[in-house]
Amino acid sequence: MTLDHLKSSLKPGFYAGIVALFISVIGMIETFSNRDIIHGVFSISHTFLVIIALITGYFSATRAQRAGIRQHGIDRRAEVVNAIAGSLIAGFVMGLFLAVLVVVANLINLRPVFVNVTPKLIDLLTFGRPSLAGSIVPLSMFTIVSGLGGALSLFRSDIRRLIVTSLLWFAFAGLISEVIRLSLSRLGVNVARKFVTTRGLTPLGAAVMLALIFAIVYASQRLRDRQRRQPDQSSPARKRAVRFRSWGLIFVLLLVLPWVVGRVPSDVLVLVGIYVLMGFGLNIVVGKAGLLDLGYVAFFAVGAYSTAILTSADQLPNIQLSFWAALPFVIGITGLAGLLIGAPVLRMRGDYLAIVTLGFGEIARFLALSDWFSPVLGGAQGVVKIPNVVIAGIELADPEELYYLIMFFCLITLFISWRLEGSRVGRAWVAMREDEQVAESMGINTIYYKMLAFAMGAMIASLGGAVFAVKLNTVFPFSFSVNVSITVLSLIIIGGIGSIPGVLVGAFALVGLPELLREFDEYRLLLYGVAIIYMMIVRPEGLLPSVRRGRELHEDEMAQDAWGKPAEVIPVPANPELSG
């Protein structure tokens, strides 16, 4: 028996090694080591490395198995040997990268160039033996963990799924242990301390959590299996009732959420809400009308600044409206700004439009910062002393209360986008996105509908801006960088363009999680970048695709997007605005 097929394991190990080396050198490992999944036992950075090693082991094992079958035919015992050997080799290769890092860092001081290769990082990688000999530690450790990953591939698929999903949920619970701690401490500080500390779950808490998650995952899998065996044959009316009830349940959960989690998470929830709102708005522009707007932050800024100026006593002392009186003006001004920016830009081709809107986003910030406008916009100091919102005599000062304001706006926007979906306007947008020339020849005034999408997107962003202004009670130009546009864009791409649950999930994952885990902040845009590239290449429809979008994308199984057909397939000069 030759061992040729084990070569196939080198590649996954090589890639995993590069990834592990990369996240070590850029400092992610060290940053996350301050937070534990299990207090004092297992940090988040270890979790990252272990997950990488497990995945590597799993993939290399299946690769080695397949290569073995190709060369030597089916043989159950050889398969087991191949899987284990393959994953061990891959893990060894991966560990080698980190071992080399440890050796190099021992011999030369890398810190003047690579600022994040600190003694602490080496300490972490070697589990406290930062000497030359310590380089054995990552080598052996990742070989073993990867071997475990390989062993995982030998389990029956349903058992494997159970283990993997439970462990992933457990890791997630560890990530958000801060929220768990804050919610539990409302029951009593002593109760909370038993299960969670500020650094992570306690061993007891971890055991309880793991058991709980295991039970839930097991139950839900059993349920799903049963459903698969006996397909649901209830009447459509009953199905609708079930769906209605589950949405109702989610709604009630959302209503009580701020009082469950407490003040700090509520503050995060308000921010998430603002991004959900902007996600809905950008979904109209990008998802429905197919216009890639990279300067969405400009409208957010116009909304925030106009709210600030109209309500604050400091700027334009003659005008001092209440939030509700100012709101129609804010929406109107931003809508106008949308038309103003849109009018010259919308005739451009899609990719030019993207870059030009990006430029407009930057212009908004430059103008807000400039001396020219500082008498009105306050320059670098921004506008301060924005009064809180008052509803029926109640001042919304706390994040728990502000949450309902943003939720109200979200629901309105949600209702609007839902009703737009099948309306004449919505169908016109879809037609335009699919093929502009055909749409135009069917009598759709494309410029009008593009302007409409742009202005609507702008107005929705202005609501987000208004809430942002009253949330912070101040506005600074620095809050309106290009990062906001990119965040909104990433969240709708990752959630699934045009999909409403996608926006919710995207906003929670991309905005909420990094706010709760401040360590993420530094690597936020790095991870968004990776996520965008990955989604575009592997899953352009997003995690939770909208039904129509998913169907459009998989018409033929080419990974393509619905902004047009690839130029090679349709050589007609279709759609000068969007497609090839």
Added chain:
Amino acid sequence: MATITRRIFLKRFSWTGLLLWALRIGVLVIVLWGSISTLASGRYSASTWLALLIAGLAQGSIYALIALGYSLVYGILLMINFAHGEVFMAGIFTSVFLAEALEESGFLARHPFLTIGALLLLSMAVSTTVALLLERIAYRPLRNAPRLVPLITAIGASFFLQYAFRGFFGSGFKVYPEFGRMMGQWNIFGANIQVVQVAVFLAALVMMAGLYWFVERTKTGKSMRAVSEDKEIAALMGIDVNRVIVITFAIGGMLAGAAGVLRGVYQPQGISFFMGFVPGLKAFTAAVLGGIGNIPGAMLGGLFLGVFEGIGPNLILQGLGIPAANQLKDVIAIVMLVIVLIFRPQGLLGERLAEEKA
């Protein structure tokens, strides 16, 4: 004559058309009014304008080198390599460490030209590597996707690179060392011209001439032109299209790396992970201005943008009574991009029409 009247009077009336005309006239009025009132006030002497012009040319030649990367890639793949600004940043940000080390060891003071050579080599190597990795990982799998998809990927890649370099080298600002011999000034017609400005301009010119020669006279250049005309036919003629694309990205990366060193020598301050974003946007403007996909166009566009950016705020905005006009330098560049795209999307020299090839 008849055709002109017909074009003006018989064209269907549309509000957007009217708006565009209003915009056209508005821009013209603002530019004329601003410049005339500045010139009439006599705030600046002719030698000041000359100094601004030379500074603008030096700045513009750096833009031109970056713009060539956009233009070359666009010419061949019809995609905007949005991450090209980060390719530029990668080179200069890496080379600053070598520059610091060489300065400390005293090598720089002894052999300034060798130092610049070494910096160029390193910067170009890093930028080229980044450009090639981008092509391989982010763009190649999407070669046949609709054009907005690689653009979105490029945006993702751009932010990934920025924050990866921030992770590698930290978020602080770095400073390029000073090159003694380049710090002098010449006095020409009463204007103070810095030696470094002339040197940067000349170096960029040499590189651009080299590129022009490469594309027009060598066999590889010929195959690049062929691929940009028609990928399929070029492949049928026995050209390895993948190789040509890789070479194009490599050349773009090399030029961006060289631009990085020139930028470091010319403006030593403010080298950080975020430094590629605005120059990238401006170089894209320059490429569009000259006619994207057109090599001499990118050179001309870069120089023009540099000069316009140097002179524009002082000439136009100050005349309009806007305080601290130089703060709005970047705004001018972006507004210019919008105006060019509205009124002449094919650019100054664009034989390749933006819509036609689309």
